Amino acid sequence: MASNNEFVLTRDVDWLGGFGNLAAKENRRWWRTRRWLVQSLVWLVIVNGLVAFVLWVSPIAAEQQGAADALPVGQEFALMALTVFLSTLGIAPAIGVVIIGQDAMINEKNNGTAAWVLSKPASRVAFVLSKLSGNALGILFSMILVQGIAAYLQIWLATGTTYPLLKFAGGLGLVYLSLFFYLTLTIMLGALSNSRGLAVGLPLFILFGYQFLALLGPWIVQIMPWNLTTPLGTSPTSLAMALVLGQPLPTILPLLTTALWCLLFTAIALWRFNREEF
Amino acid sequence: MAANSELLMNGNTGWLGGFPNLLKKENQRWWGTRSWWIQFVLWLVIINGVIFAIYKTPIEQMYGSESGDTNPADLEMMRMMQAKPELIGLIPYMRLAGMVLVIGVVVMAQSAMIAEKHSGTAAWVLSKPVSRSAFVLSKVAGYGLGVIGVMGFLLGAVLYGQIWLMTGVLIPPLAFVGMISLMLLNLFFYLTLTILLGTLFNARGAVLGIPFLLLFIYVIIPGIPSWLAAIMPWNLMDNLTYPALALSVVQGQPLPTIIPLVVTILWCLLFTGIALWRFNREEF
Numbered sequence: 001m002a003s004n005n006e007f008v009l010t011r012d013v014d015w016l017g018g019f020g021n022l023a024a025k026e027n028r029r030w031w032r033t034r035r036w037l038v039q040s041l042v043w044l045v046i047v048n049g050l051v052a053f054v055l056w057v058s059p060i061a062a063e064q065q066g067a068a069d070a071l072p073v074g075q076e077f078a079l080m081a082l083t084v085f086l087s088t089l090g091i092a093p094a095i096g097v098v099i100i101g102q103d104a105m106i107n108e109k110n111n112g113t114a115a116w117v118l119s120k121p122a123s124r125v126a127f128v129l130s131k132l133s134g135n136a137l138g139i140l141f142s143m144i145l146v147q148g149i150a151a152y153l154q155i156w157l158a159t160g161t162t163y164p165l166l167k168f169a170g171g172l173g174l175v176y177l178s179l180f181f182y183l184t185l186t187i188m189l190g191a192l193s194n195s196r197g198l199a200v201g202l203p204l205f206i207l208f209g210y211q212f213l214a215l216l217g218p219w220i221v222q223i224m225p226w227n228l229t230t231p232l233g234t235s236p237t238s239l240a241m242a243l244v245l246g247q248p249l250p251t252i253l254p255l256l257t258t259a260l261w262c263l264l265f266t267a268i269a270l271w272r273f274n275r276e277e278f
Numbered sequence: 279m280a281a282n283s284e285l286l287m288n289g290n291t292g293w294l295g296g297f298p299n300l301l302k303k304e305n306q307r308w309w310g311t312r313s314w315w316i317q318f319v320l321w322l323v324i325i326n327g328v329i330f331a332i333y334k335t336p337i338e339q340m341y342g343s344e345s346g347d348t349n350p351a352d353l354e355m356m357r358m359m360q361a362k363p364e365l366i367g368l369i370p371y372m373r374l375a376g377m378v379l380v381i382g383v384v385v386m387a388q389s390a391m392i393a394e395k396h397s398g399t400a401a402w403v404l405s406k407p408v409s410r411s412a413f414v415l416s417k418v419a420g421y422g423l424g425v426i427g428v429m430g431f432l433l434g435a436v437l438y439g440q441i442w443l444m445t446g447v448l449i450p451p452l453a454f455v456g457m458i459s460l461m462l463l464n465l466f467f468y469l470t471l472t473i474l475l476g477t478l479f480n481a482r483g484a485v486l487g488i489p490f491l492l493l494f495i496y497v498i499i500p501g502i503p504s505w506l507a508a509i510m511p512w513n514l515m516d517n518l519t520y521p522a523l524a525l526s527v528v529q530g531q532p533l534p535t536i537i538p539l540v541v542t543i544l545w546c547l548l549f550t551g552i553a554l555w556r557f558n559r560e561e562f
Binding site: 046050053058088091092095096099100103111196197200201204205208209211212215216 | 324328331332335370373374377378381382385386388389396482483486487490491494497498499501
């Protein structure tokens with residue numbers, strides 16, 4: 001065989017083989033297309049639009065109806081806006097996370113690109129983890145950071161109230177953990193099945209079904225991520241809210257269990273995908 | 279050309295040309311496969327399972343009176359349910375049907391147009407003597423019949439029997455059918471919307487995201503304006519500006535308003551009309 005100056009032999013075929021390339025590809029899908037911009041704008045309009053409505057429109061409406069006295073003022077008003085922001089941020093973008101997550105695995109399996117990529121020196125573990133890491137980063141920026149910064153400025157402009165940046169970031173971190181739960185769940189379901197119905201339906205049912213599932217018992221609220229962003233059960237505030245306000249967390253169980261769920265879902269996705277036959 | 283006794287000239291190329299064949303294919307996709315009973319078992323477990331669990335839960339536990347902090351609205355709800363035990367199952371059913379069944383319909387219908395466009399089967403089918411209108415209408419009718427059959431008739435029959443067995447109450451059949459009809463109208467709104475979006479977009483994100491946002495926005499955003507609640511189907515199955523219309527119907531009470539009902543029907547017709555218009559302009 002003539003000497004080959006073009007190709008470089010890759011020995012990078014261990015359990016994370018090809019992760020660098022695959023992660024770069026996933027990142028390009030976010031940052032080299034309009035996806036990051038579209039997602040940022042959509043959730044800015046929905047989440048921060050609602051916050052703007054609460055801060056600027058509802059006082060005008062209340063004044064016109066002669067109910068201006070019923071509205072809180074100052075810090076209480078800021079607290080109301082913060083509550084709306086955190087609970088909406090924990091729910092609305094989760095829909096987007098589920099839709100993005102179901103596409104991540106199922107699309108590639110169905111149109112054959114997964115099989116094609118895995119015919120190259122890339123491990124299956126790297127394939128799944130690149131999906132997770134790429135989408136996790138995109139979601140962090142376009143569904144948490146942008147909206148968080150905007151909401152911080154909105155509340156400050158409307159009420160003059162500011163919150164300690166670190167605590168505010170901590171609250172956003174808990175919201176992000178909640179979204180990460182749905183991302184890992186959806187990717188796991190995409191690895192387990194080719195059914196989009198399952199990959200979309202089950203996470204959405206968990207997201208919105210808390211009002212029914214909570215009836216099964218208070219224990220279920222402790223092991224699911226709902227309480228991270230929504231006051232439930234015996235907690236007067238959500239955990240994210242308590243963190244932002246510098247209050248002691250009413251319970252840390254939902255935080256721990258959500259993190260454990262994320263690890264479990266990731267592990268199951270890796271285990272299952274390693275057994276996928278194309 | 280030699281006389282041809284095998285092939286028959288097809289003169290059926292009107293605006294609904296090929297509709298019977300396409301509808302037959304859509305129906306086969308539901309009733310000729312495991313689809314229909316998988317859907318049936320799935321919703322049976324989720325909806326009727328939750329209702330069963332609710333009936334086994336003491337009302338006081340559901341509305342928190344054991345802890346002594348029941349608010350007046352919950353107390354009122356509790357009294358209503360103690361007086362009419364069938365409502366213990368019907369009210370959660372309306373909420374569940376208004377949410378999880380819609381999720382199911384949207385997820386199923388999102389691939390109705392997009393999967394066929396992406397895989398090329400839409401272009402292939404339309405190369406045959408079938409009209410584009412027939413293609414779209416067969417999707418609406420096929421999915422619609424499946425939804426009516428499984429989510430309306432089968433699940434409704436199980437629910438009726440379940441409530442009778444668990445409470446001894448026989449809901450007046452006409453009132454019950456009225457409630458199921460409103461539930462189906464709610465589902466049809468999202469079905470036609472999703473099919474419309476499938477003709478407008480090639481990306482699943484928009485086809486899934488828009489119906490879900492519409493479905494959940496009144497839950498996420500507090501204080502929906504009454505005019506908006508009137509023109510959306512939310513008030514059909516859930517309490518908003520008015521008590522849920524389905525609740526009024528099943529209790530034999532006059533409807534507090536017919537605007538959401540009429541407007542939802544109009545939305546369904548509009549979505550279907552726009553889908554037909556758009557798909558007739560699709561280039562493959």
